[in-house]
Amino acid sequence: MSDAMMSFILVATLIGSLAIGLWVSVALFLTGLVGVLLFSSAPLTNVLATNIWSSSSEWSLAALPLFIWMGEILFRSRMSGDLFSGLAPWMRSMPGGLGHVGILASGIFAAVSGSSAATCATVAKVAVPELKARGYDESLVLGTIAGSGTLGLLIPPSIILIVYGVAAEQSIARLFIAGVLPGLLVIGLFMAYVSIWSATGRVKTPPKDPPMSFGQKLKASRTLLPVALLIFGVVGSIYLGLASPTDSAAVGVVVALLMSWLFGDLNWRTFKEGLVSATLSSSMIAFILAGSAFLTIAMGYSGLPAAIARWITDMNMSHFALLAALTVFFIAMGCFLDGISIVVLTTAVLLPAVQASGIDSIWFGVYLVLVVEMGQLTPPVGLNLFVLQGMTGRDILYISKAAFPFFLMLSLAVVFVAMFPDIVLTLPRMMYGG
Incomplete structure (x- = not known):
């Protein structure tokens, strides 16, 4: 059987499984099963057991449930109000x-959560009713929160960067530090849009509040101190080389529990809800990663990754042409799949071709997260849109329209990091060399 036919069978199985509504993880396992049975004489049970164990026993993956749990603890605390x-x-x-x-x-x-949905829901819980009560334009409020909620995917500790790091066998610490400047760039673009759009009078903003002295501002900002300490303890310990991402995640959970207890927000109900929610989210991600590892073996037997790498290399596309094509591809996928599924599905297949084109793997990870962020804002499966729909009762089309300018700002951020890759690579080189 030719490589093209084997590849077609695998792709058709995967797309067909997703089309009939199977879970992404189940679709991955089913496609891997077809690949091993058709394209290999290897014993199925041995291949399945070995790959599930190897994909789930990575030490770096231990950080994932811990960061998710930390975000769940803070989501149920007074953090957002502070x-x-x-x-x-x-x-x-x-x-x-x-x-x-x-x-x-x-x-x-985002710097203490790592999750886009948790960031969006936590900020929306306080900001939406507060800003609407003050007379701010609802469309602008919902758009800013839907767009800026995507920062949970990029600013470390990012759950999706951990997933990419494991799938691509890249340093998670390098990926974390690489996401800092692009994250600040996205924040700057969002704030610039809000400032310009408000200054032109295109959106309704209430009269400015009475001015406050510098001392009054400092006094009011004391509520940020616990957040700042948690960020420094979790992220700072990684950047300073004092702890691995897994170690810092464990410390973050302990500190988050302690803060929540001191604030009076921690009780048996909130503790149990946070732990159960973190367990469900972590199990889902682990199941997807296990299916991906199994499918990667099947694709290896079919020769699909190598064939795609050769095909892209033979096309002699420039970096910008390749990235433009990949961006359109990822945005289209984002209309139907969540971000983690996109990363898991595509990394093993596309990374050889990307590396053959001379694109840095750390840079590609941050680029991938940026375009996946755009998928959080595209219907019909834009996760942030659903979060806000559930919290506000507004229909998905209204929220999509409100979020569209921030989708464009993310597109502009992708253009910037493509034209100036040092935005991504400067900090990793400064801190880790290479």
Whole structure:
């Protein structure tokens, strides 16, 4: 059987499985099963057992459930309210006023959450009713929170960067530090859009609040201190080389539990809810990764990754042409799959071709997260859109329209990191060399 026919059978099985509504993990296992049975004489049970064990026993994966649990703990604490009250005094004099608070709060919470949905839901819980009550345009409020919620995928500790690091066999610490400057770039683009759009009078903003003295602003910002300490303890320990991502995640969980207890938010109900939710999310991701590892073996037997790598290399596409094609491809996938599924499905297949084209694997990981972020804002499966729909009762088309300008800002961020790759690579080179 030719490589082309084997590849077609695998792709058709995978697409057909997803089309009939099977879970992504089940579709991966089913496609891998077809590949091993048709294209290999290897014993199925041995291949299945070995790959499930190897994919689930990676030490770096231990950080994943811990970071998810930390985010669940903070989601059920007073953290989001403290973020809003601490940031609001500094934003009141800017064009767009408190419309910027949701963006900055999302950026900060992303640094202790690692999840886009958790970031979006946590900030929306406080910011949406507060800003609407103050008279801010609802479309702008929902758009900023939907867009800035995607920062949970990029700003470390990012769950999806951990998944990519394991799948691509790249340093998670390098990926984390590589995401910092692009994350700040996205925050800057979002704030610039809100400022310009508000200054032109295109959206309704209430009159500016009375000015506050510098001392009053500092006093109001004391509520940010616990968040800052948690960020420094978790992320700073990784960057300073004091702890691995897994070690810092464990410390983060302990500190988050302690903070939640001191704030009076920790009780048996919230503890159990956070633990159960983290367990369900972690199990889902682990199941997807196990299916991906099994499918990767099947694709290896079929020769699909090598064939795609040769095909892309033979086309002699420039970097920009290749990235443009991949961006359209990932955005299309984002309309139907969640971000983690996209990363798992594509990394093993595309990475050989990307590396053959001379693209740095760390840079590609951050680029991939950026385009996956765009998928969080595209119907019909934009996760952030569903989060806001559930919290506000607004229909998905209204929220999609509100989020569209921030989709464009993410597109602009992709253009910037493609034209200036040092935005991604400078910090990893400074801290780790190479």
